[in-house]
Amino acid sequence: MLKIYQKIIKNKPYFYLTEQFKINRKVKKIQVYLGKNIPKNLQKYYLQMAEKEKGLVQDQIENSFSVDRVFNQEQILKIENYKIDFKYQLLLLSDFQRDRLWTRYAVQFIFESNAIEGSRLSAKDVNAIINKKSIGKLVERREIKEVQNSIKAFQIIRGKEFQLNQHQIISLHKLLVDSLGINSGYKKVGVVVNNKHTTAVGNVREEMNKLLKWYRTNKTTKQHPLELAADFHQRFEQIHPFEDGNGRIGRLLFNWILLQFGYPPILFLYQNRRAYFNCLDQADEGRKNNWHWFCLKVYKNSIKWLLNN
Numbered sequence: 001m002l003k004i005y006q007k008i009i010k011n012k013p014y015f016y017l018t019e020q021f022k023i024n025r026k027v028k029k030i031q032v033y034l035g036k037n038i039p040k041n042l043q044k045y046y047l048q049m050a051e052k053e054k055g056l057v058q059d060q061i062e063n064s065f066s067v068d069r070v071f072n073q074e075q076i077l078k079i080e081n082y083k084i085d086f087k088y089q090l091l092l093l094s095d096f097q098r099d100r101l102w103t104r105y106a107v108q109f110i111f112e113s114n115a116i117e118g119s120r121l122s123a124k125d126v127n128a129i130i131n132k133k134s135i136g137k138l139v140e141r142r143e144i145k146e147v148q149n150s151i152k153a154f155q156i157i158r159g160k161e162f163q164l165n166q167h168q169i170i171s172l173h174k175l176l177v178d179s180l181g182i183n184s185g186y187k188k189v190g191v192v193v194n195n196k197h198t199t200a201v202g203n204v205r206e207e208m209n210k211l212l213k214w215y216r217t218n219k220t221t222k223q224h225p226l227e228l229a230a231d232f233h234q235r236f237e238q239i240h241p242f243e244d245g246n247g248r249i250g251r252l253l254f255n256w257i258l259l260q261f262g263y264p265p266i267l268f269l270y271q272n273r274r275a276y277f278n279c280l281d282q283a284d285e286g287r288k289n290n291w292h293w294f295c296l297k298v299y300k301n302s303i304k305w306l307l308n309n
Contacts, residue, residue, distance in 0.1 A: 002049070002091060004038060005031070012036065017045050021053070024064040028056055043092055050088045054081055066222040070292040076224055079263075079296075082303040086264045089307055102158070104309050106130065108267060110150040113251050115270035119143060142180060149176050150248065157256040164215065164256070166208055169241075172252065177245050187243040194281060198240035207239045215257075225261035229254045230295040234283045266295070267302040 005016045015034040020027055030052040032045050039045070057064075057080045065076050090098060107130055111123040121129075121143050128135045129147040153176045156162050162172070174184040186204045190197065199207045215232055223231075233254045240246045255265040268276055275294060283291035 023060045046088045050084050053084050065224045071224050071227050106154050112270050113248050116273045157252050173249050182244045186241050191240050204241045211235050229257040238284050264303050266299050
């Protein structure tokens, strides 16, 4: 949390911008000198803080994260730098501007996520529904309700109360499919996706328990949070615990994991849905490299989108 610290030397005030954060499970502190008075515009000081933080991260990158062929030091450092850029850009925004940015992201996320699953609404339609404006064309009540449910679900994963357990995942799904004619709760019939059988009905609760146990174990390791979220998403989609809405819930949970670790959210695009499904299929067969490369590429583009909006 950034703070302005005042130091008194010979009865004269000197102001510093300070920040504390964790690297490799150790608390680090950085600061820049502001002057004898607090400047009205802190932009250049935020940029100095960002460069200092990037330098510390680069020095510690080898010890902070486990690396592999895809999530190597070069790729991880790029993600960490993007994360820092986003952090300080948010600080430059007013509360109104931050709220507007998150609303824009929510509109785009809901549009893309629902479109991946077959929704015909445009981003403009989604924006109108979320902001309770007239759409100006005939739209099925079901699609309007789908967007309304989605924004409520998005607000939940951005909040502080959601916990990653079976009860709350089921509740999130119930909210997402409310009044859509979709059965809530774990599936009661078998589901086939891309000609592949998903987890059998009687094994869903047990497999979800294993997944959540896997997450609790791996979140304390040096696995990078993006890789952790990507692996969780792939495992969740492979289980396919619900009769419908699995993709939308899975992408919400992907973002919940990122946000828990202080990372910006990811934005999977409808136009890349074929690559998204193909890479997931390969990961289901044990070939995860393409899925990880895909998530890295998507994530970099997602943060660029956030930085440019």
